[in-house]
Amino acid sequence: MTLSLFDQFMSPMFLGVPLMALALLLPWLILPKPCHRWLNNRFLTLQGWFINIFTKQIFLPINLGGYYWAVMFTSLMLFLITLNMLGLLPYTFTPTTQLSLNMAFATPIWLATVIIGLRNQPTHAFGHLLPEGTPPMLIPILIIIETISLFIRPLALGVRLTANLTAGHLLIQLIATGTFVLLSLMPAVAVFTSILLFLLTLLEVAVAMIQAYVFVLLLSLYLQENT
Template sequence: MNQNLFASFNIPMMLGIPLATFIILFPTLLIIPSNKLMSNRFTSLQQWLIQLTLKQLMLSHSTKGRTWSLMLLALITFIALNNLLGLTPYAFTPTTQLSMNIGMAIPLWAATVIMGFRFKTKSSLAHFLPQGTPIPLIPMLVIIETISLLIQPMALAVRLTANITAGHLLMHLLGDTALTLLSLYFSSSIITIIVIILLITLELGVALIQAYVFTLLVSLYLHDNS
């Protein structure tokens, strides 16, 4: 049992070397390359999920925006696999690290904004000042819209970090409670274990939903600027 509640979020070390890079790259080994000559149910399910995800993400995009489809597909797959692997026992979840999520959010957000200012300059600048704004409110609205634009990557990163971290903390607390009650009140520990099983089922959904939400918001930023 960990004495520190947040010990499970520490980056694993071996011989003084952080293993975060190897852990982050590990989910890519779970992806089976598509081979038309040899196919099974798992690869068919994988291809069906890819087509369904791309259809949902690229539904409202223009031809220029659809060039990002491969990148968005890789992003949602990467986040979903990291979230799911983090639910296994004694595993480290990279998406609980705010630094990693900011490292994903800022380049993607910056790319969509730069793309918008390059190809849709007038439309991008128009977002800073809505039509029909009274003259005395113009400076204040420009400042507010600028701040709202700059905090978008932070909102992306914090949303993903907070949701994944909260679920892990809750499972950790309930697990410690079940172990304590097991030696005191057996019937109460059974109820706690049932709650943990239900919570794990919920966390499986949260892991996939948060990956989809993160990618969908990036896709919406792209749609606004492409």
């Protein structure tokens, strides 16, 4: 039976039970927790330094009212990075290649930022739908366009994360398959493709971290507009 390249993105099953929940719980089991000693080890120190730098970078342009979101955004960032990185290991599954999961992350947080904006500053929130100085003839069209752009934000967040990870995994599988086939036919070309595969894997590691950062960064920008 010929398998499709997209079979790797199907949710794994064991005895008819989907293992998505196990994949989602795995990052919290891997990340170490701070200990009660005076000095931490190098990994915990590096982890704490990274969290502090990320939190300061994300919340630098946000008002004081948005600082309550720091814990959630930082946890989401670490969670997405861990899920994306685990998907690069052999015989593993990447939950963030599922659009439904990414939409489940993006939609509630985006909706919460919109509700906060409508509750705290409704005039400013509705003002985004109509730029100042718009000609009267263009007002209905611009309101429709801005409303569509507002409601398409969570879809854009989910599709961006899904598409980038899916494309990278497909490229890795295609080049790895080509390297395996060319190994016995053209060894010199197989060595070149294996080097290309190694470089692509390093690129995917960077993409896994950057896409998680971009996902949280865009959510923080939506929060900035409504606080």
